[in-house]
Amino acid sequence: MSTSPNPPRRRLLARGSWPEARVVGDILRTETVGGMVLVVAAALALLYANSPWRETYFDLARFTVGPSALHLDLSLATWAADGLLAIFFFVVGLELKREFVAGDLRDPRTALLPVVAAVGGMIAPALIYVAINASRPETLVGWAIPTATDIAFAVAVLAVIGTSLPSALRMFLLTLAVVDDLLAITVIAVFYTDELSLPALLGALVPLALFGLAVQRGVRSWWLLLPLGAVTWFLVHESGVHATVAGVLLGFTVPVLGRHTVHGVSMAEHFEHRWRPVSTGVAVPIFAFFAAGVSVVDAGGLAETLADSVTLGIIAGLVLGKAIGVLGSTWLVQRFTRAQLSDEVSWWDLLGIAQLAGIGFTVSLLVGELAFGAGTPQDDHVKVGVLVGSLTAALLATVLLRFRNAHYRRIAEIETRDTDRDGIPDVYQEDGRPDDG
Template structure:
């Protein structure tokens, strides 16, 4: 403990992670990387399908209605992919947010300031860029939130394709950033894109969420109870008028995130249950659902949403209309400037010292990579321009354009340091081997 008459040690920004946290980050990102590769493939398939001679069948599939009218569940397949399948995506994001708060970068208040401020600036600056570029457009106001979110799976897939090896500190920063702005995106969706709220359904959803929390704290692990309860929460949130993906985050945050929990203890019986439990419910659900989310839910959403028709005047409008240009500029310029500026200013004002292993140009390269927005950006596009199909098509084109430019610039910047990153990754792996040998 630091003596009271001595100043505390300066915070090391982007310092090497501890071994256990490195393993967690690597495990999470490994699945996201594979999912990102599938995401790219399915997005391309959707784009090709929408511009093929069979493009009418693409619209037919997207618009096919499935489900009962009860509780407004008569949804098109496109809506099922956005409302139901993406709920699994946000459930995993909610669990990862909980991990970050309990054991990750957000668990230490001093260390959390930098990624949180970077994420917030990475949302505010793109909004400002969008509003400046689209100023004067009659329908510009609806799409201001489109360029606010980073797609971590898509970004990691870009890295995997070019063979990049980011050090653990930069990977953790990218992951934490994506988790925080996913949460920000959910808040924006819930607040800004909810036209009418069914108070009764919302009250039922709140009661069910509390019930789910109590079940978790009572250590009841039965799937016959938890799965129907989770499904009921989704239905109630959907029926309330709030976007149903909010239910995913709520469930993820309510899942018990620690193996040992003092609540609802019951003497020796509870101690025995704790001894038998090697993973928390949140960890088990995350490792069970993450492959499903990354390998099925998000790719299906991609093929349903990425079908931008570029025939006729669409291609010309894509580079002349201010809406797609504002979205692309928000992603490429806004995200990179916001994230880097937030990190740099936070480090300066908190007098944090950059890790000796990294340079600010490394942070700038990762900041450019955060402009790769896809899943959540496409979702917000559909919410913002749902009543104007032509503008929705252009907005999606702007998302694809901004993501592509951001990815290309990030690849160029990161490849310049590829050999150095390989050395850092090798050093981290050697450290892990040494620790394992010492334990043996």
Template sequence: MCAAPRERQPFLGLLPWCERRAVAQALRAETVGGLVLLAAAIVALIWANSPGGSTYETVRDTHFGIAALGLDLSVGHWASDGLLTVFFLVAGMELKRELVVGELRTPATAALPVVAAMCGMLVPAALYVATASLRGGSLTGWAVPMATDIAFALAVLAVLSTSLPSALRAFLLTLAVVDDLGAILIIAVFFTSDLNILALAGAVAGLVLFYALQRLRVHGWWWYVPLGVVIWALMYNGGVHATVAGVAMGLILRTRPDDGRQGRKPEKSSPGDHTAHLLRPFSAGVAVPLFALFAAGVSVSVTSLEGVFTRPEPLGVVIGLVVGKVVGIFAGTYLAARFTRARLNPDLAWADVFAMAVLAGIGFTVALLIGELAFPTPAQADQVKAAVLVGSMIAAALAAILVKRRDRIYRRLSEEEDRDDDGDGIPDVYQRDQAGTT
């Protein structure tokens, strides 16, 4: 377990060694998955705008499944309601780990990223509402610009060949994890329809059984996979977006491994960590890119691009992502640091926090999902999707400029963090500062 944080630990300072290993493991798969995600989005745009664009819609709208169980869905719906459940399952496990053993386990360390993430959700929503209201547009898309896509953001960094210090990467990851929780709560509360109480009761009963199996230390995928599928199907038929089932199961999985006390068999890793290790590559490399493939294929033309900046709903999304995220995250972080008397790492500057706030304006995956839910009409949905793509691209370009300006400093800090002159597998900086060791 990580050592308890010291009083007034510098904000964006050196992470505890065990926390840094956990963050590195999580981001490694996300970085590779982000590159695949970027490729999938490009393929979708080319396919949808090619002479064979009609085949894109044909494949996306092809239905298959078991109609008697209410599961006769299109390929696009299987991607958003089925595959993204795996993404949110991993997100739930990451949030649980952060709450139990990570940066969010104590109020002192959680204050800054949580306040920053909440401001980074509220300000974009407020700017969307203001833009749509002033121009007579629909307010139903207020939640679209609230989310941060960690995989896409990391893909941008990978393309730039930039090595961020681990603290900046952890800050970005924590923002995205809290954003994911906010997004799933919004989906569960505001985007439900035709509730089937009986099916929902069955889903809740399944989650209770899932919890009991965890508490009783029952092992074996043959228990949890069939049960998880049943919970997912009942949640979908209950009228609540099926991805909520993924987050719920992720939060239930145990995060602390048994240490052999109370007569229990010692565990090398907790069920949550083990499951995340197995599912994260599939989530980042398969589930999210396939969703992007069938969600990002919008028609791109001069007229459609003009509509992004002239129609109130897409314009509100672009302003929310490009301006709202930056203002919300940076202002929230600065004010939280000021009132908690946190000290910014002297090796970094507030310009680095600003760059991360700009990078967090990449809202791709979850923004596309909420856009589909908020605007069921295909024409409106395509306009909002185009706005998400444009806003994310603008944020990525601005972030690239800001990050590159500080790249020399980032590389020096990363090299210092990674230096291991004695070859014992533990960077020397952690052996000079015993408070950071496990």
């Protein structure tokens, strides 16, 4: 009696579909430009904050504008953190919904790896930070600072080093970062809300529902949607929950599927194309300009700052914690699902991606301000820790990924070859590919 052959093992990090690869490519091209602007904004902030004119930088950050009657007389730095970053999280909400509703991640088997890797990539840095700060209970509030990933900064690093990552790795990095951002905003809402006004929070559901009803019916008129979004943001801000949560909630209401389209694309894709350049090119760089400026002299000297447990916890969390969390989670998924890595991907590639995930700039700085308060000595140590940790992770990722760049170029040539010139690379039209996953 003949026995049936063993079924092929499922492949992790296999090449996805062409539509998804195309969307991810478009997103990463936009993020590359935004990442460059982000790096320039952070560098300007550091130079300005350590120049002879540094007092004018901090005076500008503290300059207050807005109606006091509505409790919106906020500093420019607060407007950047609470207001502009809401745009960033709106795009995150759109992107995450598209991935899980219409993207390759609608398949739970495909979604499992980046989601578990994102969770592991948050748990391990938090545990390392807590271990280093265990003897200082007053600093434990900063446990979530090294848990975030800044996709714009990470993609900027990829652009600078000139590596050609395979589409599967690019998709994994992008998805991990997006899930990471969603988890981060959840942590902010749950753990960094001091006082909660339930009437204001419930009141925010009304304009949120009206916004959702409008976009579900295909309405895209700015004069209607912007006021509804602004009122939602205001009421969430008044509730005590960080106002950026409103951005994610608004993004979740926009339909990914349905009969209403704009020039042949879904409402979510239309809004994403409109708002991603604003997020990456304006909102995030302005926030970085106000958040990244730290005066080394005022912080007590670089050597003393680097020796502080808050700084050390953040650096270790970003550099070691992210690598341990992402790699360990991937190994666990492989172990318990009995899957195996795609032939085009090695554990060295994953280590490089894990180090890129240790670039935790934007959201890490935001969590640091929420944890310790803007302008405090601990906040200055947070900024130094985030900057040093992110730069160290970027340098390690550069070494690892450049080492494999010849391999990546061979894969990129395969993934871009289009012999029939129909606009779709040949590899995405082949039947029976071993990496269909």
